Amino acid sequence: MANPTKIPLVDLVAQYHTIRAEIDAAIREVLERGAFILGPNVMALEEEIARYLGVRAAVAVGNGTDALLLTLRGYGIGPGDEVVVPTWTFFATAEAVSQVGATPVFVDMEPQSYCLDTERLEQAITRNTKAIIPVHMFGHPADMAPVLAVAERRCLKVIEDNAQALGADYKGQKTGALGDAACLSFFPSKNLGAYGDGGMIVTNDLTLADTLRKLRTHGWSAKYYPELLGFNSRLDELQAAILRVKLRYRDRWNERRRELAARYCALLTVRGLQLPSEALHARHIYHLFVVRTPQRDRLQEHLKAKGIGCGVYYPLALHQLAPYRQTGAAGPHLPHAEQAARETLALPLYPELDDSQLQAVVTAVRQALSA
Ligand SMILES: *Cc1c(COP(=O)(O)O)cnc(C)c1O
Numbered sequence: 041m042a043n044p045t046k047i048p049l050v051d052l053v054a055q056y057h058t059i060r061a062e063i064d065a066a067i068r069e070v071l072e073r074g075a076f077i078l079g080p081n082v083m084a085l086e087e088e089i090a091r092y093l094g095v096r097a098a099v100a101v102g103n104g105t106d107a108l109l110l111t112l113r114g115y116g117i118g119p120g121d122e123v124v125v126p127t128w129t130f131f132a133t134a135e136a137v138s139q140v141g142a143t144p145v146f147v148d149m150e151p152q153s154y155c156l157d158t159e160r161l162e163q164a165i166t167r168n169t170k171a172i173i174p175v176h177m178f179g180h181p182a183d184m185a186p187v188l189a190v191a192e193r194r195c196l197k198v199i200e201d202n203a204q205a206l207g208a209d210y211k212g213q214k215t216g217a218l219g220d221a222a223c224l225s226f227f228p229s230k231n232l233g234a235y236g237d238g239g240m241i242v243t244n245d246l247t248l249a250d251t252l253r254k255l256r257t258h259g260w261s262a263k264y265y266p267e268l269l270g271f272n273s274r275l276d277e278l279q280a281a282i283l284r285v286k287l288r289y290r291d292r293w294n295e296r297r298r299e300l301a302a303r304y305c306a307l308l309t310v311r312g313l314q315l316p317s318e319a320l321h322a323r324h325i326y327h328l329f330v331v332r333t334p335q336r337d338r339l340q341e342h343l344k345a346k347g348i349g350c351g352v353y354y355p356l357a358l359h360q361l362a363p364y365r366q367t368g369a370a371g372p373h374l375p376h377a378e379q380a381a382r383e384t385l386a387l388p389l390y391p392e393l394d395d396s397q398l399q400a401v402v403t404a405v406r407q408a409l410s411a
Contacts, residue, residue, distance in 0.1 A: 047388050047397045049349030050229050054392040059285060066281040078257075081280035086240070088287055089224070093217045095242045097249035100275035101256050104203045104225025107239040108136035110273065111199050111221050112171070114241075114251040117142050121170040126156040126182075127357040128377040129175040133201050134358050142170070146359045148374040153319055154330070155182035157376070161190050171197040176205030176215045178353070178386075179231065179297075179327035183319065184210050184218045199223065202242075206232050207294040209323035216242050226275075226283055231297070231327050232290055234279040296391040297326040300398060304329060304387065307402045310409050328353055329389040335409060336383050342408035343387075348401055351386045 056063065070081065086098040101107050117123065119141035125134045128149035137144040145164045150157040154177040161172070172191055174182035182200075191198045198219035206224055208215045216222035226238030241252055251268075254261060259270030301324070305315050314332035318324045330353065333339060343350045357377035358364055366372075387401055 046347040049351050049388050050390045051392055052228055062285045063282060066285050070278050070281045076277045077274055079277040081277050081284060082275050085280045085284050093214045093242055095217050096244045097246055098240055098242045099249055099252040101239045102273035103237040104223055104239040105132040105136055106273040107223035107241045109139055110252050110255045111223060111241050112136055112140045113255060114248050115197050117170045122166060122168045124164045124172045126175050127359045127374045128154055133173055133175055148376045151376045152317055153180050154178055158183050158186035165194055169196055171199055173199045173201050175201040176208055178330050179205045179208055179325040181208050181210035181215045181322045204327040205325060207290050208325045211321045220245055221248055231325060232286055234283050236279050238275045238279045293391040294325040300389055300393055301326045301329055303398060310406055326389055328386040330384050330386050332383045334383055336385050339408045340385055343404055346404045348404055349388055353386050356381050
């Protein structure tokens with residue numbers, strides 16, 4: 041092809057153009073009002089998201105990593121404690137555990153859903169375990185029933201990492217409403233993305249919510265009167281105003297993602313290519329459309345050469361990364377995640393992707409794998 045089509049992995053500018061008038065008006069309104077920190081848009085967004093998920097409280101913070109960090113801190117988890125974490129997730133899930141001084145204990149993934157393998161959960165739990173952090177990977181809900189059953193039996197907190205799955209359902213309930221607390225990220229490329237960093241904790245635990253409201257502002261119970269050691273981690277009023285506009289489109293956009301994913305699955309019947317699937321109990325919202333093949337590197341090279349964006353999520357599992365890698369033979373062998381790190385590739389998928397672009401991606405994938 042002389043003039044290769046350029047198709048990005050995600051296109052945030054195309055999305056802006058579809059809602060430009062509303063976004064511009066929302067930004068202007070904040071600038072005219074002149075309140076920039078914990079203003080009316082932050083409060084309204086907290087209420088709107090709590091109502092959307094069907095939970096009692098929401099606390100907006102600076103980003104999704106802080107949402108995890110503050111929740112762990114809010115539950116008093118720290119040195120000497122262990123937290124069970126899937127090894128197949130974004131680094132922040134474990135990083136937050138380490139940053140409060142606790143130890144992440146890694147569990148392998150289940151290879152269809154890419155979520156925590158619940159069959160291996162119980163064996164990771166010790167006397168020191170305080171919490172489990174299931175992650176709804178790529179928009180697919182983790183199998184929560186066994187997680188909640190183990191947690192109840194062992195008196196553990198369940199903190200959902202819902203950074204990738206706002207709007208997904210598990211047995212008819214929204215992810216984020218299933219555990220003791222859940223963490224959201226509004227990083228720009230997430231399904232509900234700000235134009236900067238942002239995050240939130242949602243919970244039915246009003247005591248936790250109260251502690252989190254203190255933790256995000258220096259531990260203050262009243263201005264300049266800290267009750268505990270906290271952080272400075274708040275969502276900007278500007279980002280909240282932007283997110284409130286985008287929140288109105290979340291279901292439409294997630295539905296469009298599902299349509300595109302179904303279309304890809306119908307067209308990408310290529311030998312040796314594993315497509316994403318949806319478990320019986322799950323409604324996937326395709327934060328990423330991740331395919332799998334032993335020829336991943338070749339596929340990636342070919343797509344790049346054709347001007348098609350794609351991405352490796354992730355090149356290594358967490359237990360293989362420098363801060364967690366154990367020297368010698370002592371480290372865990374978590375084969376499903378290690379294999380996924382070699383074989384997975386995300387293809388372009390965002391609500392504004394059109395049919396001809398999707399068709400061009402399909403053609404390029406077929407070429408790469410039939411060569
Ligand atoms: C994005 C993400 C986070 C962190 O969110 P930030 O807003 O980038 O700090 C945490 N966990 C998972 C699974 C994520 O995808």
